[in-house]
Amino acid sequence: xxxxxxxxxxxxxxxxxxxxxxxxxxxxxxxxxxxxxxxxxxxxxxxxxxxxxxxxxxxxxxxxxxxxxxxxxxxxxxxxxxxxxxxxxxxxxxxxxxxxxxxxxxxxxxxxxxxxxxxxxxxxxxxxxxxxxxxxxxxxxxxxxxxxxxxxxxxxxxxxxxxxxxxxxxxxxxxxxxxx
Numbered sequence: 001x002x003x004x005x006x007x008x009x010x011x012x013x014x015x016x017x018x019x020x021x022x023x024x025x026x027x028x029x030x031x032x033x034x035x036x037x038x039x040x041x042x043x044x045x046x047x048x049x050x051x052x053x054x055x056x057x058x059x060x061x062x063x064x065x066x067x068x069x070x071x072x073x074x075x076x077x078x079x080x081x082x083x084x085x086x087x088x089x090x091x092x093x094x095x096x097x098x099x100x101x102x103x104x105x106x107x108x109x110x111x112x113x114x115x116x117x118x119x120x121x122x123x124x125x126x127x128x129x130x131x132x133x134x135x136x137x138x139x140x141x142x143x144x145x146x147x148x149x150x151x152x153x154x155x156x157x158x159x160x161x162x163x164x165x166x167x168x169x170x171x172x173x174x175x176x177x178x179x180x
Contacts, residue, residue, distance in 0.1 A: 147171035 155162050
């Protein structure tokens with residue numbers, strides 16, 4: 001059959017013959033073309049348009065999502081850098097505060113040590129003063145007792161009763177000899 005078609009075409013056969021041989025009907029062909037155009041118009045208006053719009057919207061959201069992802073990554077890198085800077089600053093501040101606290105503790109410790117030394121010196125001075133007062137009191141008691149013993153001894157040796165003036169004079173002489 002193809003040979004016939006080629007033979008007919010080369011002989012200048014009429015068009016209706018070729019279409020008839022192919023089984024094509026003009027009225028059916030025009031109706032099919034018209035139905036195809038109507039279906040294409042309806043699909044493009046009610047199906048292709050909304051589907052294309054949905055696909056375009058999804059494409060835009062994907063692009064926006066990728067842009068947001070890039071922005072989030074850059075923000076995260078910036079935040080990590082800032083966190084590192086803040087951490088370094090905090091470590092520096094903490095070191096400074098520890099050093100200041102150590103210095104302050106040393107100064108307070110030195111002040112307390114100086115205060116303790118001063119208090120110890122005061123205690124030593126007070127105890128020396130108390131010791132000196134006690135020594136003087138004991139020396140005065142000893143002088144009185146020595147004077148009394150001298151008077152008693154003198155009155156026993158001399159065998160005479162001594163008067164108040166004799167007591168004072170003998171006490172003064174005995175104390176003068178002890179003080180030397």
